Structure formats: C-alpha cells, structure tokens
Amino acid sequence: MxxxxxxxxxxxxxxxxxxxxxxxxxxxxxxxxxxxxxxxAGGAVSGKVGLVSGGGSGHEPLHAGFVGLGMLDAAVPGAVFTSPTPDPIVAATVAADGGAGVLHIVKNYTGDVLNFETAAELAELEDVTVTSVIVDDDVAVQDSLYTAGRRGVAGTVLVEKIAGAAAERGDDLEAVAAIATRVNENVRSMGVALTACTVPHAGKPSFDLAEDEIEIGIGIHGEPGRERIPAASADEITERLLTAVADDLQVASGDRLVLLVNGMGGTPASELYIVYRQARALLEQRGASVERSLVGNYVTSLEMQGASVTVLRLDDELLSLYDAPVHTAALRWGA
Amino acid sequence: MxxxxxxxxxxxxxxxxxxxxxxxxxxxxxxxxxxxxxxxAGGAVSGKVGLVSGGGSGHEPLHAGFVGLGMLDAAVPGAVFTSPTPDPIVAATVAADGGAGVLHIVKNYTGDVLNFETAAELAELEDVTVTSVIVDDDVAVQDSLYTAGRRGVAGTVLVEKIAGAAAERGDDLEAVAAIATRVNENVRSMGVALTACTVPHAGKPSFDLAEDEIEIGIGIHGEPGRERIPAASADEITERLLTAVADDLQVASGDRLVLLVNGMGGTPASELYIVYRQARALLEQRGASVERSLVGNYVTSLEMQGASVTVLRLDDELLSLYDAPVHTAALRWGA
Structure with a gap:
C-alpha cells in the first residue's frame, strides 16, 4: 500500500x-x-432550516466539500468507510440548528441509518426538531453487504444541492424534507469499478478484480454489484449503466434531466468525459434533454478507478433550485 | 490496461x-x-488580448478546463503526452484574436516550444500579433527527457489565471505578457509519483516503480525526477517537495503566497489535504502567509497516483488579478 x-x-x-x-x-x-x-464558518443561519449529512470518510469531496451557502450546514465524517457514531452527529445537529429545525440527509447504509436515527432522538432531547431523508438512488442491487434496500450513492449530491437551495430560500423543515424526498424519488445511479481501493487501516485492497475484469454495479465501499464481466469499451460499459438507470427511472421523451458522471477517485477526467459523451447520446436517443451536467469526482471510493452515472428528472422547481447560488469547496456557482 | x-x-x-x-x-x-x-462559446472578445495554451493531452483539466471568462480564449490538445502540431495552434490563435494580439502560454517541453514557435510565425503571416511566455516552474531537474531547462507543470494554471485576468481588464499584449512572465518568475513546483500511468496507445505503464518505492520530482509525463526513495510518510514527502520549492523561490518571512496542492489524477482528495496541511505548516514556519489555496486535480498525468506542490509569491497586483472573476469548467469564482 x-x-x-x-x-x-x-x-x-x-x-x-x-x-x-x-x-x-x-x-x-x-x-x-x-x-x-x-x-x-459563519455558524448556524438564524431562522433557516439546517442541513446535516455525513457518513464514512473516503468519499471526498462528499460530504464536507458540500458545506456552505446553498448546500449543507454541517457534515460529519466517520472513519474511512465507517459510519460516524451518534455523538458527533448530535453535536453537528445542534450546531446547525438556526431555530427552524434540522434535516438529516442519510445515505442508505445500515450503520448510517441507525446512527443518524439515534442522533435524531438525542438531538430532540436538546430541543432540536429533526427530520430525516434517506437517499437510496443506486439501482444496481436490492440489499447488499451493508444495506437493506438500495444504497445511497452519487445522487446524494443532488439531494444536498437542491434541498440546500430550498432551505436557503426560506422553506420550512417539512417543505425542505419534501423537496429532498422528491429529488430522491427522481434520481437514479449505477457505477462500475475497474480496480479496487485500499482502506488505509486495512492496508490491502477491499476486493480482487482480475486484470481483464470489471465490476458492474459496484458499491462505493467496493461491495459487490450486479456482475463481473470482462473489460469492455467505455461505450459498452456506459450503455449498461445508463440503460439500468434510465429504465428504472422510466426516462421518457421530453424529460428534462441532470446528468452527473462521477469519478470514483482514480479515474482521469478524460475518461469521465468519454462516459459522459455516450450517456448523453443514449439519453437523447430516448428523446430526453440533458439540461444540466456535472462531470468530475463528487462521491469517490478513495483511489478506485471507475465511474458512476446519475440521472435526475427535473421539474421547473427542481431546476430553479439546482440553479440557485451555491458556494462550497467542491461546488460553486452564482456566488 | x-x-x-x-x-x-x-x-x-x-x-x-x-x-x-x-x-x-x-x-x-x-x-x-x-x-x-x-x-x-462566444468567440474572440473584440479588443481583448487573446490567450492560447495547449500541449499534450492526459493532463486534464489543463488546458481546455481553463477556457472561459478570465482565463484562456482557446486551448489546443495534442495526442496524449504529445505536443499539438502547429496547424491547430495557428487555427486556435486566429480564432482567439480579438484584434489586440494573442499570448501563447507554453509549458517548457521541447516539442511544445518548437510547435508554438512555428505556429506563432505562421499566425503572424495571417496578421495576428503573437507573443509567447514559456512556463518553467518545476524545480526538480534541469533538462530532462523532453526538456532543455526546467519543465512547465502546475504553475501553468496560475500563469493562465492571472494573465487571463490582466487580459480581461484590458491590458495590452505587452502588459499581459509581462504579467505572465512575472507570475512565472514567482512560481515554483515539484511533484511526487507513487505509481506510474499508462498512455492509452502505449498500453503499458510509462515506467516501473517497485511496490515500496516512490519517485520524487516526477515529471507530468512520468519522466525521471530527482531520486527514487523508499515509500515514506506524507509529511516527509511533503517536506521534501516544499523545501525544494520554497528554497528555490527563497520564501521569506512576510511573503504572501498562493499554495496549490495538485493531484496527479489518481490521488484521493483526502490525501491531497494531508499534503496541504503539512505544506502550509512548513510555509508558516518560515513566517510566510498562505493567502489563497487550491487543492485538487488541476494538472494531471492520467491516473498517476501522486501530487505536486506549487507556491506562488504574490504582490498586491497579482493577488487582485488572482481574485478577479473566472468562469471555466475547472475553476470558477466571482462569476
């Protein structure tokens, strides 16, 4: 290592x-x-709903890279690939409360769900109203190594962005949670790994992939996906990912979409754009329109080589909230 | 592969x-x-000095990721790790000319220097006035596989940003070139590789590094650096890089600096921030002040694991130009 x-x-x-x-x-x-x-840096914003997310580290820039105007108020990093315990989540929740309550945005992993639940109960004892939204955008598998139901992956960034904008414009806790839920209902993702990654305290790769093998539907902790197949072209791989995502989301002619091609940490930008090119073409073949795009490292798995494709179906309000100003370390526009 | x-x-x-x-x-x-x-997208800006850069591909987001308001007008990608030929450089130069002449920003590699020189002569025949600035910020080695003199690496981003702002505010060609030269004179870089990268059309790694070996002073094409040493801690590696950079730049107490920690393409963000932490501490130990920071993938070597440290000494004007609005795919603020 x-x-x-x-x-x-x-x-x-x-x-x-x-x-x-x-x-x-x-x-x-x-x-x-x-x-x-x-x-x-400025502390909780008085009267604004606070947004708190978190989870195991190793997925940077998620989540700390999305703290700032128009997105999260606080992020709680656990150990690498390990949920944070309730204590820091409670502390972050209290710190993020501006008097209008706090929304927890939780990726659907059993540890995260349990610890955020406990933290929400403890925060309520400190007079902070907490609502939670679980993100489960990964279409690859039902249930897996660390999850009951679908996993939460790169779609989380879009939930955080759009719910963050709703909070910033003054929506109350119920309304912000409803927006976050609407994003989650309209977003789907699937990823591929070309190589494994190595958790620092483990010191060896999380799994083995042969020199000519890739894993379709990989989880962001390297947990198993749908299938292992021989290495294939970018266009073939992208078609597998995009088809699974678009079928599940029932992308139809006239749909307006956000297309996010996310790098897993060790993938050259040039390869992400090759994936983007094909994913966009396939969406346009379905008669859908890619209105906004993100291409880069947003939800990573340490140095894993691979990528994921995320598609969000927009409506007028979601688009307007997506476009609202954001100023964080990893995402910035209009501010 | x-x-x-x-x-x-x-x-x-x-x-x-x-x-x-x-x-x-x-x-x-x-x-x-x-x-x-x-x-x-809007074409050449009338009356503004045009900025054109380019070079071999494989270093994304450099250079196309820096085309836009406040930075480049055009970028010319060659084949992977191979200089573009003069023809596309001439075409880009003509396209970028808004009547005030064009500045070529060229990384110091023999192929790039020759091809941009030829292109400048050909563009002059088409009535475009061209001035060139060569970037050679890499302190690792004098002369190397593809270079006479020092190589141009991540400091190029800062040259493009600051010269771009000077052009945007209306400086004439001579003044923009003088600013670019001043940035180059005040910027130094050095990098490290933990792993090699593989050029797609070569199909095998550009060089070999043993499982317990790293290369200090690596070039962005994998060309040899200063020395190969056993794998070491991030703090030790960073100290080697930062010391070489800061000594060469003669960083002194009271200096105001930009600190850029650049990923080589395959390095997790978390590791870049660990390098940043130590680099910043060492600069502060010298009594210098880190005024602005960039941490991320800016000048990469495909999927190479490693990082480089770049330090720029600021004056009031360079800081103000650095802070000026920029809107490109890979760098954005104030716009």
Missing part, C-alpha cells in the same frame, strides 16, 4: 485539518476528535 | 466531444480533427 498519509489512524483528522485550513473562508472544524464535524 | 475508453486512438477526440457537450455554455470545439481546439 502506497498512500500520501501518515498514521493510517490519523487520516481523517489530518485530512479534515487540511480541508478547513484550505477553506477557512467557508468552513470550520469542531476541533473535537471525539465529536468531529465540519460546519459553515 | 483497463480504462474507460473506446479506441485508444480516439481518446482525445471523444473526450473533447464530451467536454464541449457538458460545458456548451462555456466552450465550443473547432470540430476539425486535423485542427482540433477548444475555444470560448
């Missing part, structure tokens, strides 16, 4: 330390290793 | 096609495979 790290146990703490130093205009760290979270 | 590509010979064309489709609000492609370049 060769990595740009020091002590494998210190990866998250040191990385967060670098992150908040680099983006001190946007974020601060709680500075408490037992209750580590990242929140907006 | 497993990559998300189709025909290895079509990588650049297909990737550019995806890129301009994803960012159609910003850029257009020349659409001519023999004279392939990417330029601003």
């Amino acid at each position: 060769k990595k740009l790290i020091n002590d494998p146990q210190a990866v998250v703490a040191e990385s967060v330390e670098g992150f908040v130093a680099a983006h001190a205009d946007l974020v601060v760290s709680s500075g408490d290793e037992e209750k580590l979270f990242v929140s907006r | 497993k990559k998300l590509i189709n025909d290895p010979q079509a990588v650049v064309a297909e990737s550019v096609e995806g890129f301009v489709a994803a960012h159609a609000d910003l850029v257009v492609s020349s659409g001519d495979e023999e004279k392939l370049f990417v330029s601003r």
Whole structure:
C-alpha cells in the first residue's frame, strides 16, 4: 500500500485539518476528535432550516466539500468507510440548528441509518426538531453487504444541492424534507469499478478484480454489484449503466434531466468525459434533454478507478433550485 | 490496461466531444480533427488580448478546463503526452484574436516550444500579433527527457489565471505578457509519483516503480525526477517537495503566497489535504502567509497516483488579478 498519509489512524483528522485550513473562508472544524464535524464558518443561519449529512470518510469531496451557502450546514465524517457514531452527529445537529429545525440527509447504509436515527432522538432531547431523508438512488442491487434496500450513492449530491437551495430560500423543515424526498424519488445511479481501493487501516485492497475484469454495479465501499464481466469499451460499459438507470427511472421523451458522471477517485477526467459523451447520446436517443451536467469526482471510493452515472428528472422547481447560488469547496456557482 | 475508453486512438477526440457537450455554455470545439481546439462559446472578445495554451493531452483539466471568462480564449490538445502540431495552434490563435494580439502560454517541453514557435510565425503571416511566455516552474531537474531547462507543470494554471485576468481588464499584449512572465518568475513546483500511468496507445505503464518505492520530482509525463526513495510518510514527502520549492523561490518571512496542492489524477482528495496541511505548516514556519489555496486535480498525468506542490509569491497586483472573476469548467469564482 502506497498512500500520501501518515498514521493510517490519523487520516481523517489530518485530512479534515487540511480541508478547513484550505477553506477557512467557508468552513470550520469542531476541533473535537471525539465529536468531529465540519460546519459553515459563519455558524448556524438564524431562522433557516439546517442541513446535516455525513457518513464514512473516503468519499471526498462528499460530504464536507458540500458545506456552505446553498448546500449543507454541517457534515460529519466517520472513519474511512465507517459510519460516524451518534455523538458527533448530535453535536453537528445542534450546531446547525438556526431555530427552524434540522434535516438529516442519510445515505442508505445500515450503520448510517441507525446512527443518524439515534442522533435524531438525542438531538430532540436538546430541543432540536429533526427530520430525516434517506437517499437510496443506486439501482444496481436490492440489499447488499451493508444495506437493506438500495444504497445511497452519487445522487446524494443532488439531494444536498437542491434541498440546500430550498432551505436557503426560506422553506420550512417539512417543505425542505419534501423537496429532498422528491429529488430522491427522481434520481437514479449505477457505477462500475475497474480496480479496487485500499482502506488505509486495512492496508490491502477491499476486493480482487482480475486484470481483464470489471465490476458492474459496484458499491462505493467496493461491495459487490450486479456482475463481473470482462473489460469492455467505455461505450459498452456506459450503455449498461445508463440503460439500468434510465429504465428504472422510466426516462421518457421530453424529460428534462441532470446528468452527473462521477469519478470514483482514480479515474482521469478524460475518461469521465468519454462516459459522459455516450450517456448523453443514449439519453437523447430516448428523446430526453440533458439540461444540466456535472462531470468530475463528487462521491469517490478513495483511489478506485471507475465511474458512476446519475440521472435526475427535473421539474421547473427542481431546476430553479439546482440553479440557485451555491458556494462550497467542491461546488460553486452564482456566488 | 483497463480504462474507460473506446479506441485508444480516439481518446482525445471523444473526450473533447464530451467536454464541449457538458460545458456548451462555456466552450465550443473547432470540430476539425486535423485542427482540433477548444475555444470560448462566444468567440474572440473584440479588443481583448487573446490567450492560447495547449500541449499534450492526459493532463486534464489543463488546458481546455481553463477556457472561459478570465482565463484562456482557446486551448489546443495534442495526442496524449504529445505536443499539438502547429496547424491547430495557428487555427486556435486566429480564432482567439480579438484584434489586440494573442499570448501563447507554453509549458517548457521541447516539442511544445518548437510547435508554438512555428505556429506563432505562421499566425503572424495571417496578421495576428503573437507573443509567447514559456512556463518553467518545476524545480526538480534541469533538462530532462523532453526538456532543455526546467519543465512547465502546475504553475501553468496560475500563469493562465492571472494573465487571463490582466487580459480581461484590458491590458495590452505587452502588459499581459509581462504579467505572465512575472507570475512565472514567482512560481515554483515539484511533484511526487507513487505509481506510474499508462498512455492509452502505449498500453503499458510509462515506467516501473517497485511496490515500496516512490519517485520524487516526477515529471507530468512520468519522466525521471530527482531520486527514487523508499515509500515514506506524507509529511516527509511533503517536506521534501516544499523545501525544494520554497528554497528555490527563497520564501521569506512576510511573503504572501498562493499554495496549490495538485493531484496527479489518481490521488484521493483526502490525501491531497494531508499534503496541504503539512505544506502550509512548513510555509508558516518560515513566517510566510498562505493567502489563497487550491487543492485538487488541476494538472494531471492520467491516473498517476501522486501530487505536486506549487507556491506562488504574490504582490498586491497579482493577488487582485488572482481574485478577479473566472468562469471555466475547472475553476470558477466571482462569476
């Protein structure tokens, strides 16, 4: 294992330390290793619904990279590929509350769901009203190594962006949660891995893939997908991903879409654009219109080579919220 | 070799096609495979100095990712790790000319320097005034596989950003070239590779690194650096890079700096922030102040794992130009 790290146990703490130093205009760290979270530099916004997300580390820029104007108020990083415990989630929830309650945006992994649930109950004892939305956009598999039901993957970024904009314009907690739910209902994803990744404290690859083999439907922790197939062309791979996603979402002629091609951490940008090219062409063949695009590393799996394709069906309100200003470390426009 | 590509010979064309489709609000492609370049969607800006850069592909987002308001007017992608020929450079130069002349920003590789020189002469025959600035910020080695003198690496992004802002505010060609030169004189970089990368049409890694070996001072094409050493901690590696950079730049107490920690394409963001943390601490130990920061993939080497550290010494004018609005696919603020 060769990595740009020091002590494998210190990866998250040191990385967060670098992150908040680099983006001190946007974020601060709680500075408490037992209750580590990242929140907006200006603190909770009075009267605004607070948005809190989090999960295992190793998926950067998710979630800390999306803290800031128009998106999250706080992000809670767990150990690599490990849910954060309830304590830091409670602390982040209290810090994010501006008096209008807090929305938890939770990727559908059993550990995350349980710990955010417990944290929500504990935060209620501290007089913070909490509502939760579970993101489960991955069409690859029902149930898997760490999940009952579908997994939450790159669609989470779009839930955070659009719900964040709803909170910023002054929607109340119920309305923000309804928007987040509507995004989740209209977003689907599926990914592929060309290579495995290595969790620092494990020191060896999470799984084995032969030199001529790829995994379709990979999870963001390397958990099994739909099938292993021989290495194929980008167009063939993209067609498998896009077809699964678009069929499940029932993309139809006239649909207006966001297309997100997400890198898993170790994939050259040039390859992501080759995937984008084919995914877009296939959507247009269905008569749909790609209104907005994101291509890059948003929800990663350490240094894994691979990509995922995410499609969100828009309506007028979702598009307007998508376009609303955002200023975070990893996503910025209009501000 | 497993990559998300189709025909290895079509990588650049297909990737550019995806890129301009994803960012159609910003850029257009020349659409001519023999004279392939990417330029601003709105065409040349009348009366503004045009900025053109380019070089081998495989370093994305450099250069096409930096075409747009406040930065480049056109970018010319060669084959992977291969300089573009003069023809597309001439075409891009003519397209970028708004009547105030064109600045070529050229990384110091022999092929790039020769081809941009030839292109400048040919463009002059078409009545475009061209001035060139060579970027040579890499302190690792004097002369190397493809270079006489120092190589041009991630500092190029800062040259393009700041010279782009000078052009946008209306500086004439001589003044924009002087600003670009001043940035180059005040910027230094050095990189490290943990793994090699594989050029698609070669099909095998550009060089070999043992499982416990890293290369300090790596070039962005995998060309040899200063030394191969046993794998070391992020802090030790960063200290080697930062010390070489800061000593060469003679960073002194009171200096105001931009610190850019650049990923080579296959490095998790978390690792880049661990490098950033140590690089910043070492600069602050010298009494310098990190005024602005960039952490991410800006000048890559396909899927290489590794990073580079770039330091730019600021003055009031360079800082103000750095902060000026920019709207490109890979860098955006204030617009």
